[in-house]
Amino acid sequence: MTAPTVEAASTGVTPRPPLVPEGPPLDTERLARYARHLTLPGVGVSGQRRLAAARILVIGAGGLGSPALLYLAAAGVGTLGVIDDDVVDESNLQRQVIHARADVGRPKVESARDAVLAANPDVAVELHPVRLTAANALEIVRQYDLVVDGSDNFATRYLVSDATTLAGIPHVWGALDRFRGQVAVFWSAPPPGHPPVTYRDVFPEAPPPGTVPSCAEGGVLGALCATIGSVMVTEAVKLVTGAGRSLLGRLALYDAADVTWRELRVLPDPTRPPVTRVEEPAPEVCEVPAPGAAPTTGGEVSATELRDLLDSPTPPFLLDVREEFERDIVAIPGAVLVPSGRFQGPGAADAVAALPQDRPVAVYCKAGGRSQRVVDALRAAGRHDVLQVTGGVLAWVRDVDPSLPRY
The missing domain is CATH 3.40.250.10 (Rhodanese-like domain)
Structure with a gap:
């Protein structure tokens, strides 16, 4: 008996062009390495050449940055930037799989670079061993085609949002809380037919201090980092190649305890003030102060x-x-x-x-x-x-x- 043909209903989504132009032709070695991509509809040889020409910045070499960097490298992204001013400590190893026990005490960007090059020596890795600030955010972000934001504090997320808004490049964002994760794509200047949404359209202001558990209090399931981080990479690859339907205009929410996904629609907030510059946000409770930093009161x-x-x-x-x-x-x-x-x-x-x-x-x-x-x-x-x-x-x-x- 012949199986019936099922046609997918039209989504009404305007086609999205690839973000990055094609790079040089692939040699024999790379044709073999990326063979499973080359037969994949929506990627193919053209998409693989675009990945090779892409420049992607990953914010944070921690829980989300670890799987993101490894999968982006494995996918053949030509240039990966990584920004992180922290060093590896023992408590990171439960979820930050790009680092090993021998890396404890090393700068995270250096440990991440070595792991990326071990996975794919063709990738160019650019290190930014600094803390993202209002003074450097736009300068760094403008060097890349898109940003994958795996930061773990609201101050950095607003900096990334404002810098990518001003630069007009896509912003793939993810966040974790205990057993739950969230993923979205933001883009202030998308192709025609797509909503120009930013992180501030979803989160106009950071939550009041004390309403969100601190990192140590809340905890996070280590394997959840892999789930959310791999979705973030999927969105980045889709943006670069033009494959599939992007999460732009949608917020995906995952609950690992119940193994459920939900989706919320994201629309531009007409009342949101326009972003005209990158400003230093106020720190929040989960952010670690610099040594000797004074408290706000008392x-x-x-x-x-x-x-x-x-x-x-x-x-x-x-x-x-x-x-x-x-x-x-x-x-x-x-x-x-x-x-x-x-x-x-x-x-x-x-x-x-x-x-x-x-x-x-x-x-x-x-x-x-x-x-x-x-x-x-x-x-x-x-x-x-x-x-x-x-x-x-x-x-x-x-x-x-x-x-x-x-x-």
């Missing part, structure tokens, strides 16, 4: 000053607001653990009342973000003898006891 004390206070006849009450597993890795001697979440919500008043009233309270976390929230909450509750330990336990390890482990 008193502050450095790690070395805290050491002297703890050795004094009247030491402060030392409050560790991290999670229990973090305390088990490293802690400042004498600290009492009360996770920062206890100072929010219905039980916050009890947590505040349980603190001693007869001496100052010195608050620390990993690097300063969570402790600042707790300091603000305590001062709002009427405690004015509260000290913020700038730089957190990482500053203590760096400046007081380098023999202790970092994470």
Whole structure:
């Protein structure tokens, strides 16, 4: 019996031209390497030549940047830029698969470069071992055909959005939260017939501090990075080659706990102010402050000053607001653990009342973000003898006891 012919319903989507012109013809070796692409409708030899000519910038060599860089390299993208100012630490290895145990302590961009070249030595890797800022974002972004944004904080996401908006290039974005992930494509100057949407059309402003769990508090399923990162690469390849239907104008949401996908339509916000320049966004709670950065409110004390206070006849009450597993890795001697979440919500008043009233309270976390929230909450509750330990336990390890482990 002959199977019936099924015709797909028209999507009404305007055809999208390839983003990148074809590069030089492929030699015999590359024809063999990319054979499965060459027989793929929508890619073929022409698409593979476009990938070879493409320049793609990946923001972050972390959870999303790891699979993105590896799959973009394997796909034959000619030039990959990677921007990250961080170094590899032990806690990254659970999800940042581009790095290995031997890379701990190395700059992430260098570790990522070595892994990319091991996967495909034909790829040119351009390193940007800096933090993305308003001063450098547009200059860096303009060097590339599109941006794959795997950053993990709102400040960087707004910088990427504004820089790609001004540069007029596509912006493939992904985000993770515990078991959930999101992917979208933004483009301020798309081909005719496609919506000019940006990250700010979906997220006009960053959420208020305290409403989004910090990185350590929320956690993330390691394998989820591969799921979302590979979708981001798929969108980048489709944009370069012109294959398929882009996520431009759509937001895809994935729940790994239930293995479900949902889709939301994204439209330009007519009330959104136009982007005329790249501005430095305000930092948020999940962003790690630079060593020695001052908190926004309240008193502050450095790690070395805290050491002297703890050795004094009247030491402060030392409050560790991290999670229990973090305390088990490293802690400042004498600290009492009360996770920062206890100072929010219905039980916050009890947590505040349980603190001693007869001496100052010195608050620390990993690097300063969570402790600042707790300091603000305590001062709002009427405690004015509260000290913020700038730089957190990482500053203590760096400046007081380098023999202790970092994470």
